[in-house]
Amino acid sequence: MNDLNNLDRDGPLPSGTASPRGIDDSRLSARGSLDRGGPAQPLLMVRNLRKYFPVRGGLFARNSQQVRAVDGVSFNVAKGETLAIVGESGCGKSTTARLIARLMAPDEGELVFDGDGVGQFGGMALKEFRRNLQMVFQDSYASLNPRMTMLETVAYGPQVHGASKADALARAAALLARVGLAPEQFGNRYPHELSGGQRQRVNIARALAFEPRLLILDEAVAALDKSVQAQVLNLLQELKTERHLTYLFISHDLHVVHYLADRVMVMYLGQVVEIGPVGALYTAPRHPYTKALLSAVPSMDPAKRTERSPLAGDPPNPINPPSGCRFRDRCPLAHPRCAAEVPLLREASDGHFSACHLEHLP
Numbered sequence: 001m002n003d004l005n006n007l008d009r010d011g012p013l014p015s016g017t018a019s020p021r022g023i024d025d026s027r028l029s030a031r032g033s034l035d036r037g038g039p040a041q042p043l044l045m046v047r048n049l050r051k052y053f054p055v056r057g058g059l060f061a062r063n064s065q066q067v068r069a070v071d072g073v074s075f076n077v078a079k080g081e082t083l084a085i086v087g088e089s090g091c092g093k094s095t096t097a098r099l100i101a102r103l104m105a106p107d108e109g110e111l112v113f114d115g116d117g118v119g120q121f122g123g124m125a126l127k128e129f130r131r132n133l134q135m136v137f138q139d140s141y142a143s144l145n146p147r148m149t150m151l152e153t154v155a156y157g158p159q160v161h162g163a164s165k166a167d168a169l170a171r172a173a174a175l176l177a178r179v180g181l182a183p184e185q186f187g188n189r190y191p192h193e194l195s196g197g198q199r200q201r202v203n204i205a206r207a208l209a210f211e212p213r214l215l216i217l218d219e220a221v222a223a224l225d226k227s228v229q230a231q232v233l234n235l236l237q238e239l240k241t242e243r244h245l246t247y248l249f250i251s252h253d254l255h256v257v258h259y260l261a262d263r264v265m266v267m268y269l270g271q272v273v274e275i276g277p278v279g280a281l282y283t284a285p286r287h288p289y290t291k292a293l294l295s296a297v298p299s300m301d302p303a304k305r306t307e308r309s310p311l312a313g314d315p316p317n318p319i320n321p322p323s324g325c326r327f328r329d330r331c332p333l334a335h336p337r338c339a340a341e342v343p344l345l346r347e348a349s350d351g352h353f354s355a356c357h358l359e360h361l362p
């Protein structure tokens, strides 16, 4: 059994996962011993990411409390995989994505990109990391500059990074064509002249213009009609293979996640409660929260309907989360130990980790 939350553990980490404290500093500093740049080296390692947001209240706004939006999150993303992050609203999945993209500064935590510590002395500079990592957001309209044509939008990134205007525009035209928008028809249009699906294709083309290695897709297909959503998902799958991309896919839609993901990470109240291969997690979920999430997904096949109880109640206040297991107020299997002790994220089966005391009962 591997224990991912045990901060005192010194042993090697399992592939694709990590302890909050990280793979261990000795391996990070001994760069020669890492398979740096090789296929076994994870593309992204996230270590003990934390972000608390202050909430002011009381007389003269003196009382300061903190929302624990992301609280000690650690995981790896392997090269070429799609790792999905799922959970209810407010679980911290989008904040995790924004912290990784450095759209906001974490209070604590470490990022390692293909063996290079991001922003560390001697490591990868933030500017280079940002070029390697691009994000596509849910709101396709707000993501685009209303005063720029689609060609200008896609060409902007390469120009900022030193390409000539002619080269950047040629690259933009090729990318628009690749995402299914004929440049002669759509290149000179503005965002308001496109549909939501077309705008999201432009956003994908703009992200690809930086030639990234990692794409973070934050609810990127959530606002699209089902038929358009399917087209964009197929496009993402093609682009991933064609350009050797790695995806971090944030979604609340478990059907879409099942279709796209290789592995799934489940978050609850700012923490990881389960992570594992998509097949194992969907057919044999370990954590009571994951079971409840999956049982809430409607199935068209009566044979696949389960007896699992649906998720009851709302998540507790993230300012003052319950002691021990944060899920215990809603868990039908909670027992006294759940209030007294934080469950550790441990390996239940090959590459499948869960943070629940029931995993470790004798």
Ligand code: SF4
Pocket (backbone or CB within 6 Å): 287, 288, 289, 325, 326, 327, 328, 329, 331, 332, 333, 334, 335, 338, 343, 355, 356, 357, 358
């Ligand atoms: Fe439920 Fe306890 Fe497991 Fe938490 S640790 S999920 S409360 S059984």
